[in-house]
Amino acid sequence: MDVQAEVIEVLNGIIGEDISDQMDDNLFDSGLLDSMATVELLLDLENKFSIQAPVSEFNRDEWDTPNKIIAKVKSLIG
Amino acid sequence: MLNLQPYADPTYFIYLLLALVPLAIGLYYGKRFVWYEVIVSLLFIFLIFDSGRYIQQGIALIIYMLWETALVAWYTSYRKRANNSWVFYITTFLSILPILAVRIGDTGLFKTQLTLLGFLGISYLTFRTVGTIIETRDGSIKEFSLPLFLRFVLFMPTLSSGPIDRYRHFNQDATVAPSRDKYIEFLGKAVWYFFLGFLYKFILAYGFEHLYSYTQNMAMADASQGWSWWLIGVGYSYGFYLFFDFAGYSLFAVATGYVMGFDVPMNFKQPFRSKNLKDFWNRWHITLSFWFRDFVFMRLVFTMMKNKVFKSRITTSNVAYIVNMLIMGFWHGLTWYYIVYGLFHGVGLVVNDAWLRYKKKHKVPHNKLTEYFAIFLTLNVVMFSLLIFCGFLDKFWFHH
Structure with a gap:
């Protein structure tokens, strides 16, 4: 499975609905992500990809859509 | 001697804006005169603490800055070598120790002189310092820069009551000038914020403060019964007073930051x-x-x-x-x-x-x-x- 599909799977699990048709929607504005869900996301990504994403690297502007999250994960892996 | 409390009266704004003119001209032409900014900032900070009962606070500020600077400088160099959790917890504790001491002194429970360690803005300086330590622990801040750290923590427009910026966000603006379009946008917003701030702080907050004091007096007359309908008035008048006073102050701080070419974060949003x-x-x-x-x-x-x-x-x-x-x-x-x-x-x-x-x-x-x-x-x-x-x-x- 590629990174994109895996990140979507993680996001779907946390949010509880399928987000693959809203890849450029702001998840914080729509209320789908909040601080709590964000921490779950960081922990899940840490487990799944063995990447270190500390809370202080988490700048909401850079992590607010599924596409941006995927890009971030890719950059942290690479 | 001339003493200027931040944003306290109209003359403050005149002195402040006059002092910022050279900086603004530089920024308009794409140059940031860092030395000029530092001198003006230090002058205005000096003028807060230069007379009467404020002198004691000025000394407390200097002691505080020596303490916190040493702590952050040491921790950054330690963090390059190692990353022990306890060292982090102890460093964080030591950085909040001054405000903790002041708060304990404020209670008056013990016969101490701890309150003498306090000064206008101590809690806001503490937020900036502790935030910097935590981000250093996370590895997000890697290098300690003495000038940048001092400019960040002591940023003159927000010294007394915030808004609380973050080290890395502040640094994006600290050494470069914003683009001309951006700076013109800043100046436009600054004018609007100054006038909105005048309305908030000097008219609305002033009015609600009087209402607050009036409702308190009325409520006190019923104090022996343990309840008064006037308490509702106390809550509302205080709430509106606090908002217009603090939001007004925050607008001044953000506007001044904009004139100085810094994207200071907003504190209130309706x-x-x-x-x-x-x-x-x-x-x-x-x-x-x-x-x-x-x-x-x-x-x-x-x-x-x-x-x-x-x-x-x-x-x-x-x-x-x-x-x-x-x-x-x-x-x-x-x-x-x-x-x-x-x-x-x-x-x-x-x-x-x-x-x-x-x-x-x-x-x-x-x-x-x-x-x-x-x-x-x-x-x-x-x-x-x-x-x-x-x-x-x-x-x-x-x-x-």
Whole structure:
């Protein structure tokens, strides 16, 4: 499975609905992500990809859509 | 000797803006005169603390800065070699030690002179310092720069009461000039914010302060009965006074920052239009609540989830809400009403979250009318919490 599909799977699990048709929607504005869900996301990504994403690297502007999250994960892996 | 308290009266604005003209001209032409900025900033900070009872505070500020600078410089160099959790906890504790001492001194419980360590703005400087230490621990800040650290912590427009910026965000602006378009936009906003700030602070806050004092006197007449309808007036007049005073001040601070070419974060976003308590904390004293969100709430949740302290995700977030808001209460001061205020908001957020979960599961009617009701309800919950916060109840019940 590629990174994109895996990140979507993680996001779907946390949010509880399928987000693959809203890849450029702001998840914080729509209320789908909040601080709590964000921490779950960081922990899940840490487990799944063995990447270190500390809370202080988490700048909401850079992590607010599924596409941006995927890009971030890719950059942290690479 | 000339003494200038920040944004206190019209002459302050005249001196301030005149002093900033050369800096503004430089920024307009794409040059940032860092030395000029530093000298003007130091001059205005000096003028806060240069006479009477303020001199003691000025000395406290210097001692505080020596202490915190040494701490952050040492921790950054330590962090390059190692990353022991206890070293981090102890460093963080040492950096909040000065404000802790001042707060304990303020209670008057012990015959100490600890209050002498305090000065105007100490808590805001502490937020900036502690935030820097935590981000250094995370590896987000790698190098210690003495000039940048001092300019960040002592940033003149926001010295006394925020808004609380972050080290890395501040540094994006610190050495470069904004583009001309951006700077013109800053200046345009600054003019608007200054005038809005005048309206807020010198007219509306002034009026509500009088109302606050009037309702207090009326309520005190009923103090022997333990209840007065005037208390509602006390809560509302204080709430509006606090908002217009603090939001007015914040507008001045942001506007001054803009003139100096810094993108200072906003502190208020129409808080009385909040639809629920969570929404309120995204709109009220934003830089403080986001500081707590990022440096307390999220980290606490992260640690608790990682170590699987609680099975349930809901319990985790509820515990984190209450701890987070309690710490915020304690930060305001060690009195029963600040702590109750913090606890009230912690419990409020727990209830709010439970309601949001219920709403998601069940079909709850949603229309304009329910929205207005939500805003009305939130406003009253907030005003009640501010009645606790203002401390009048302490006088009303226990010291009449």
